[in-house]
Amino acid sequence: MKNTTLRFWAVALLGLAGLTACRQDEGPSTTDLLTQSPWITTSMTVDPVALVNGRVTSDVFRNLPPCDQDDLFELTAEGRYFFTEGPTRCQPQRPQVVEEGTWVMKDDKVFTLSVTSSTGFPVDWNIVEVTPERLQVVYAVPRGGIIYTYNRTFARAPGR
Numbered sequence: 489m490k491n492t493t494l495r496f497w498a499v500a501l502l503g504l505a506g507l508t509a510c511r512q513d514e515g516p517s518t519t520d521l522l523t524q525s526p527w528i529t530t531s532m533t534v535d536p537v538a539l540v541n542g543r544v545t546s547d548v549f550r551n552l553p554p555c556d557q558d559d560l561f562e563l564t565a566e567g568r569y570f571f572t573e574g575p576t577r578c579q580p581q582r583p584q585v586v587e588e589g590t591w592v593m594k595d596d597k598v599f600t601l602s603v604t605s606s607t608g609f610p611v612d613w614n615i616v617e618v619t620p621e622r623l624q625v626v627y628a629v630p631r632g633g634i635i636y637t638y639n640r641t642f643a644r645a646p647g648r
Contacts, residue, residue, distance in 0.1 A: 518596050519565070521618045526562040527642035528574065535637045548638070553578060560645050563591055574645075620644070621626055 515626040516524070532549040534540075540551040549557065558574030565612075589603040594612065602610045616624040623642040629636050 516620070518615070519593055521620060522563045522623070523565045524620065524644075526560040526572075526645040527623055528558060528645045529640060530643045531641040532625055533639045535639075536594070536634065538636055559586065559640060563599075567591060591630055597641075 491639070529549060532548050534548050536544060537544050537546045540548050541553070543551050545551050555574075555576040555578035558576055560570075560572045560574055562570045562572065564570075567590050569589055569591045570585055572585050573582065587603060589601055591599055591601050593599045597615045598612050599615070600610050600612050611627050611629060613625040613627045616626055618624075621644050624640070625642075626637060626639050628637050630636075
């Protein structure tokens with residue numbers, strides 16, 4: 489009887505150890521990753537091509553002035569978002585907050601931005617990838633009867 493009890497507990501402990509060893513740490517949620525700290529755009533393309541600063545191009549980011557390339561994008565846990573001026577400003581008198589609004593997760597791969605200004609409209613941003621250091625989204629914007637699809641990649645803002 490002692491031998492059987494001892495074997496039972498040995499097998500039970502090994503089984504329990506195996507279960508906990510196989511359990512994956514789920515890590516932070518998508519919302520946690522999005523709201524952890526501000527993002528900075530590292531690339532942005534559009535399809536079909538569009539007029540960007542006087543040039544017809546698909547590479548939006550490369551055709552932005554450096555003072556716009558360092559702007560920050562921040563999502564808060566309270567459901568607000570902000571595009572703000574980065575370290576270099578195109579116009580010193582321009583407000584720090586360039587655009588703001590609300591956002592909400594629709595599911596684990598899509599969040600919707602709603603711009604506060606009267607000219608804004610809700611836009612679904614589809615998450616291609618989100619990690620602690622990188623965010624890639626795709627979103628569509630209708631303009632003049634054409635739907636422009638943007639592919640935008642962000643990195644964590646330095647020093648944040």
